[in-house]
Amino acid sequence: MSPRALYNYVADRRDLLAEMVAVCQRDRPQPELDADRWPESLRAYCRELRTWYRAHPSMLALARAEDLTPFVSSDLMRTDDAVVAFLLDLGLSPRDAYRAWSITMLQVAGFAEIWDAWHDRPPPGLDPAAWTGVPPGVQATALPNLRRLADAAAQQSPDALFESVLTMLVDGVRALL
Numbered sequence: 001m002s003p004r005a006l007y008n009y010v011a012d013r014r015d016l017l018a019e020m021v022a023v024c025q026r027d028r029p030q031p032e033l034d035a036d037r038w039p040e041s042l043r044a045y046c047r048e049l050r051t052w053y054r055a056h057p058s059m060l061a062l063a064r065a066e067d068l069t070p071f072v073s074s075d076l077m078r079t080d081d082a083v084v085a086f087l088l089d090l091g092l093s094p095r096d097a098y099r100a101w102s103i104t105m106l107q108v109a110g111f112a113e114i115w116d117a118w119h120d121r122p123p124p125g126l127d128p129a130a131w132t133g134v135p136p137g138v139q140a141t142a143l144p145n146l147r148r149l150a151d152a153a154a155q156q157s158p159d160a161l162f163e164s165v166l167t168m169l170v171d172g173v174r175a176l177l
Contacts, residue, residue, distance in 0.1 A: 014070075017062075017066055017068065017071060018070075018071045020059075020062065021068055021071040021072075021076070022071075024056045024059050025076050027052065027055070028052055028079055029045065029048035029049055029051075029052055029079070030079060030082070031045045031079060031082050031083050031086065032044070032045070033045060033082070033083065033086040035086065035089050035090055038086070038090055038173075039170045039174075042086075042104075042166075042169070042170060042173070043166045043170065045083070046104065046107075046108050046166055046169070047162075047166075049108045049109075050108050050111065050112050050116070050162060053108065053109055053112035053113070053116075054112050054116050054120060057112075057117055057120070057121070060109060060112075060113045061113075080101070080105075083101055083104065084097055084098075084101050087100050087101055087173070090173070090177060091177055092173075092176055092177065096176045099176070100172070100173050100176060103169065103172065104169060107165050107169055111161075111162055111165055115158055115161065115162075116158055119158050129154070130154070131153065131154070132146075132147075132150035132153055132154055133146040133147075133149050133150055133153045134146050134147055134150060
């Protein structure tokens with residue numbers, strides 16, 4: 001499709017951005033968070049959110065490149081409001097609930113944007129499964145500590161690493177409680 005043909009469907013750039021935000025938000029997971037089994041429900045929501053970010057790999061890049069705040073509405077923010085309500089219901093202070101919510105979003109979005117994106121769509125000629133933490137062509141002696149981690153890094157799938165992220169996230173919320 002040519003850029004000009006796109007304008008058969010949208011009025012202008014602003015309309016295009018609004019439609020992109022709306023399309024991505026349609027399938028955003030709704031949190032089913034249960035305070036009685038909060039660690040498991042928080043983990044489950046984070047897994048769903050990670051899947052959502054992976055389904056919309058360019059959305060975070062678009063949000064960095066464009067001001068999308070004109071397209072944010074209370075409907076779009078209800079999911080985040082529900083997560084914050086959950087954290088407050090657990091007994092976190094507003095300050096700690098803000099921290100926990102922010103860190104949750106940062107960890108999940110960051111993991112999807114950096115780690116998953118690199119594994120889902122690797123640069124041409126690179127095999128993510130072969131990544132050792134030491135760039136090709138760099139002598140291992142130049143990065144001895146990363147070299148020590150190479151075997152462990154090669155054996156850890158993105159899913160297993162994400163579970164480690166979730167364990168640290170749950171432990172952090174538990175410490176705040």
